[in-house]
Amino acid sequence: MSQSLYLHVPFCDHICAYCDFERCRSHPLLMEKWCERIIEEIAEHHEILKTCYIGGGTPSALPLDLLEKLLQALSPLCQNAKEFTVEANIENLTPEKCRVLSSYHVNRISLGIQTLQDELLRIIERHHRKEDVEKALQMIHEAGIHNISVDLIYGLPSQTLNMWQKDLEWAASHPLISHISIYSLTIEENSKFGRQGIEPCSEELDADMYESAIQILKSHGYEHYEISNFAKNGRRSLHNIQYWKYHDFIGLGCGAYGLENHVYYHIPFQLNDYIKGTLKRIEEIKSKEDEMFECVMMGLRLREGINRHDFLMRFDIDLADQYKKAIQENIQKGYLELTEDSLFCTPKGFELLHEVLLVFMP
Numbered sequence: 364m365s366q367s368l369y370l371h372v373p374f375c376d377h378i379c380a381y382c383d384f385e386r387c388r389s390h391p392l393l394m395e396k397w398c399e400r401i402i403e404e405i406a407e408h409h410e411i412l413k414t415c416y417i418g419g420g421t422p423s424a425l426p427l428d429l430l431e432k433l434l435q436a437l438s439p440l441c442q443n444a445k446e447f448t449v450e451a452n453i454e455n456l457t458p459e460k461c462r463v464l465s466s467y468h469v470n471r472i473s474l475g476i477q478t479l480q481d482e483l484l485r486i487i488e489r490h491h492r493k494e495d496v497e498k499a500l501q502m503i504h505e506a507g508i509h510n511i512s513v514d515l516i517y518g519l520p521s522q523t524l525n526m527w528q529k530d531l532e533w534a535a536s537h538p539l540i541s542h543i544s545i546y547s548l549t550i551e552e553n554s555k556f557g558r559q560g561i562e563p564c565s566e567e568l569d570a571d572m573y574e575s576a577i578q579i580l581k582s583h584g585y586e587h588y589e590i591s592n593f594a595k596n597g598r599r600s601l602h603n604i605q606y607w608k609y610h611d612f613i614g615l616g617c618g619a620y621g622l623e624n625h626v627y628y629h630i631p632f633q634l635n636d637y638i639k640g641t642l643k644r645i646e647e648i649k650s651k652e653d654e655m656f657e658c659v660m661m662g663l664r665l666r667e668g669i670n671r672h673d674f675l676m677r678f679d680i681d682l683a684d685q686y687k688k689a690i691q692e693n694i695q696k697g698y699l700e701l702t703e704d705s706l707f708c709t710p711k712g713f714e715l716l717h718e719v720l721l722v723f724m725p
């Protein structure tokens with residue numbers, strides 16, 4: 364039985380210029396109907412969850428009463444969860460919403476900051492400003508939620524290395540932040556940036572920005588535990604670790620993905636059909652070969668790599684036997700290390716993970 368659940372809230376108050384996710388603009392009636400439908404779905408579940416993650420879209424875009432109804436419905440599943448995360452945007456987070464989140468066992472907030480430079484926030488069409496970030500952090504903390512993660516993006520149009528380093532320094536030294544996720548901007552064809560023909564930043568700048576993130580965050584006591592994620596005081600994301608270890612998780616809501624009993628599924632983002640209850644999920648049954656590769660692909664994203672004992676228990680074959688040639692080749696290049704317990708990337712391999720994985724492909 365799955366011990367983790369991802370629930371997708373597809374609404375956003377504004378659409379950011381770089382975004383091509385499964386989301387739509389907030390609309391009061393649609394939100395209400397969506398909420399009724401997702402509550403019906405939640406009622407079909409009786410798992411006792413270890414981790415729950417409400418993402419989006421923008422969960423904090425839900426009005427207070429709908430947010431509370433949603434959390435109430437999830438409460439029987441989540442009351443003993445070790446980690447219950449909700450994504451929030453600064454522009455629509457309020458002290459009341461923070462208090463409601465806290466009262467329904469939410470103990471972690473993932474806050475979309477993206478950048479602390481007001482001029483860049485304008486370019487990417489985020490509606491908060493740097494001064495609002497501080498207020499939001501205080502608000503969350505005062506509501507009793509002390510596990511706060513923030514997202515930062517690099518490679519934004521006109522962003523310099525210096526601007527990026529300032530953002531990192533600020534976030535890394537902030538006492539209320541204990542987890543930082545960094546993302547390199549990709550220009551998606553169907554985003555506003557894509558339609559405008561905005562070019563991505565150069566590969567050199569992208570690499571320099573990634574490098575300096577590692578240096579700065581480490582110098583502030585952050586552990587680089589996953590390729591894009593850094594944690595302080597042991598506050599790794601327990602929910603996301605379930606993905607990286609390729610464990611089952613339930614996906615709920617249109618736009619969500621899930622993995623249960625060897626079936627990987629996607630619930631298409633068709634809001635009207637979802638609300639009517641006629642939407643069918645798209646399923647892909649994973650073969651043993653597929654699952655072993657997924658395990659490698661996801662597991663090598665973690666600094667600690669893949670536990671050989673877990674792999675053996677799961678697939679009844681030693682990882683080192685299954686991928687003998689690929690492992691040897693990567694060890695020779697200095698990209699991988701194999702010990703009795705695990706297989707993991709060297710710092711060089713971590714940076715070139717794409718290349719490392721090519722030789723593992725089925």
Ligand code: SF4
Pocket residue numbers: 374375377378379382383384386419420421452
């Ligand atoms: S980036 Fe996030 S907040 Fe912005 S439109 Fe996309 S899903 Fe919504």
